[in-house]
Amino acid sequence: MRKLQFTANCEKHNHVSQQSNDCHVTQEYVADLLSKELGQYGFQTLSQSGDQVAVSVDNQSLPLSVTCQSHEAEGRLVCEITSYPDEEQDWLDRITEQSLLNQLAQAVENTLKEDESFSGFEWKG
Template sequence: MKKLQFLVDQTKYAKAHSSHSHDNAQTYVTALLSEQLVQHGFHTQTTNPHELEVSVSDHPIALGVNCNQPDGEGHFVCEIRAHADEEQDWFQKIETQSVIKQLAQAVEQTLREDESFQSLEWKS
């Protein structure tokens, strides 16, 4: 699982997204990723306001992106995970890791392009 932590600059967020309240920043992040990941070749489906199911053509492993706000200081964490079978063969594991890396790069690029988000940092 990969985790990307970032801050939401509430001032910039409020100016850029006046139709969204502070409480809806989490929903906004999910909607933004849902729209933008398609441009990176991923198919997305929103399962709830905080979680995306992500798939790639011709890749059997389901992926997910779950974004939440674990503290009240504006920090968000997006977790990228694979719903892989533990008995996956070696080549499938390598392919899955490659797809996860591509998805992580797409998530990071999408969030960096929005000025409301800052201090993006990968956590282990």
């Protein structure tokens, strides 16, 4: 699992909805942005639910997902890239999956850095 923590200017996304929870709107904005933009890095996104984006490569579903949640007390958003490896995977499949996890992490960071309302990127764990 990899975690990308960053600052989101939640007020910039509140035009999407008049809800009082601007950061929830931002979470949905990030999920939607990733769904649209990860394709330019070779990843296909599968149907998503809320703030989670499932990912596939070359029409092969991968046990990878991206979930973004806010830590409103800190004013930060954390996108967590999670891998669900098969316990019976052979070592070559694990290496391949780890490589894809790293590529996906880089793609997520690059996609978010293109949006000026996000800043202060830092990898955790």
